[in-house]
Amino acid sequence: MLTFDLALGASTGGLNTGDIIFQLVIFLILLALLKKYALGPVMNMMKQREEHIANEIANSEERNKEAQKLVEEQRDLLKQARLEAQSLVENAKKLGDQQKEEIIQAARAEAGRLKDGALQEIEREKEQAVAALREQVASLSVLIASKVIEKELNEQEQEKLINDYINEVGEGR
Secondary structure, eight states, X not given: OHHHHHHHHHHHTOOOHHHHHHHHHHHHHHHHHIIIIIIHHHHHHHHHHHHHHHHHHHHHHHHHHHHHHHHHHHHXXXXXXXXXXXXXXXXXXXXXXXXXXXXXXXXXXXXXXXXXXXXXXXXHHHHHHHHHHHHHHHHHHHHHHHHHHHSOOOHHXXXXXXXXXXXXXXXXX
């Protein structure tokens, strides 16, 4: 019946304020219940979701900054490693050149020492040869003198005798 009265009242053009107030009260109660049981938890869930997304964005930005920092550190370390490698190569080249020079100088010194030793050996051999020659000349002179004394020779025989002995000494070498 109430629906019939509402329809009749609406058709007659009159406003039923009691029904309007009743519907308004029911609407407000329904709105309060929705707010308490549906809208509150949904809003809390939305707020939590918003906070979670904000935290994830902040964490992501922080990780991005850390990654950028690490990339810069890696670049710096790479540059430093390249400089150290270049320095090591240069030091190795310098050390190699220095060792090369030392080896060359040592070889030259050894060659000079060997040359000096050879020259000294040659000089000793020469002195020994001269000494031996002097001894031979002295003994030949004594021999010639003894033979000359044994025989008196004329000038031609004396020359022949000297030439014979010189030839003998020449063949003896």
